[in-house]
Amino acid sequence: VKIATNREVCRGHGQCELFAPGVFTVDDDALVVLRADEIDAADEGAVNEAILHCPESAIWVERS
């Protein structure tokens, strides 16, 4: 599964890092950074929680 982010709309709420700390982090600019583009199937549940809880809709799953 491929994850996409939009740092233009991110406001650094940190929900993504809270739910999926292995996949997301928030940098010194208080904006989302992906730790890895591709994620393991094991992380999918956490990533879905992160997507659900992002108040700015700044992260999503890219379907190819």
Next chain:
Amino acid sequence: VITIDETDALTRVSAGTPAGDFMRQFWLPFLPSDALVAGGEPFPVRLLGEDLVAFRREDGDVGLVDSVCAHRRAPLIYARNEGCGLRCVYHGWQFDITGQCTDMPAEPTTSRFKQHIRITAYPCRERGGVIWTYLGQGEPPALPDLEWNQIPAENVHVSFRVQEADWLSGLEGEIDSAHAAFLHARLDTTSKRSNTMMARSGRPIFDVLQQDFGVSVAARRPVGGGANGGGANGGDANGGDGELYWRVNQFVLPFYTLVPPKSEEWAELTGHAWVPIDDTHTLCVGFTYLPDRPLKERMARVFADGYHGRETGHPSSLAFEADVPHNVPYWRYLSTYNRANNFFFDYDAQKTTYYSGLPGLWVQDTAVQTGAHYAPRSREHLTSSDAGVVVTRQTLRDSVAAYREAGELPEIARRPELYRVRSVAAVLKGDESWAEALEEFMRRPLGASLGYQVP
């Protein structure tokens, strides 16, 4: 010529209006230093139509920030004044004096959202017991070189009060010295006011001069021209060989007025900053000072406490409403003398004490400037004694337009030394030019004596 609409536009001061945007390019005196206690209750302020909250944090620094929390608009007058700034009582968000959010204790530890949140905050400076702020954008200029704000505390009395009228009405009242012989006249002849040169002289004729600081409004009266009661019965001031009594009031951009001394015994310089709270309310910052020596103890006491229950040139400690709710902007400076109680007007007093029936000097001014009810300027008819009013309006209109159309500010906006100007009263020979003869007394160094005998 200036139209009613052009004049009315000067009284509309919210952000985005021509006059409001112009005013934002100047420092505003907006509170006395002692209004804010370190770590004390935040104080609601409104300036140029914008609601704000002022506070002094525990380390003594002053903040002036938006009136509501950036989260869900909870009032910051309820905020806890702690640490680096104000902490909203709704969810604990904290803001420092730059407006930056520094804490969101209800958010997860991974959140850095606070870094993206900043509320409006304006820089503040303190000088001479007065707190100033600058609502413009970018780096503010130096504070204006106003003498009353830079001399020792014992030389000056400064007062703050709210007036329920547009700022221009107040300013116009203080450059118009023709009103004093009427509005402020006393019928009991024991009053010292009845014996001033102004009260003993005749009808004024005005000479108005545009200056680099604003406008000089000079009024000349024939010495001894009034039989009694001054302007009401006096002769005309047409010069000739006789001596003339000159009073030069100053309008200093953007909202200051300076009034000359009344007599040798009362040699104080006075004036106001007429700071717009919004379109219909004005913060009247009054000052009375002797540049080179302390005010007489009795005078300072009368200003602060009133005179036998009457008001003087400044609101006394008895002149403020005791029970104003603390969510009203400038609640501490709302006066007991207001439109709702008709300024304690007493018709019977017109027969015995006050020509106006209004109890005390500043109350007389505020009553006529505020009006018994709202009356538009379209009902005015200006006359020869309003020459200073007209030129002041035109100067303001042209300054506002130059900023609106070309971004150009008058010189004084960036040259603080031009604020070093005084009002003057003097007796001159009939053929002397007041502008030449009095220039040196208008531009004395900071703290220097008047340099002349007050007539």
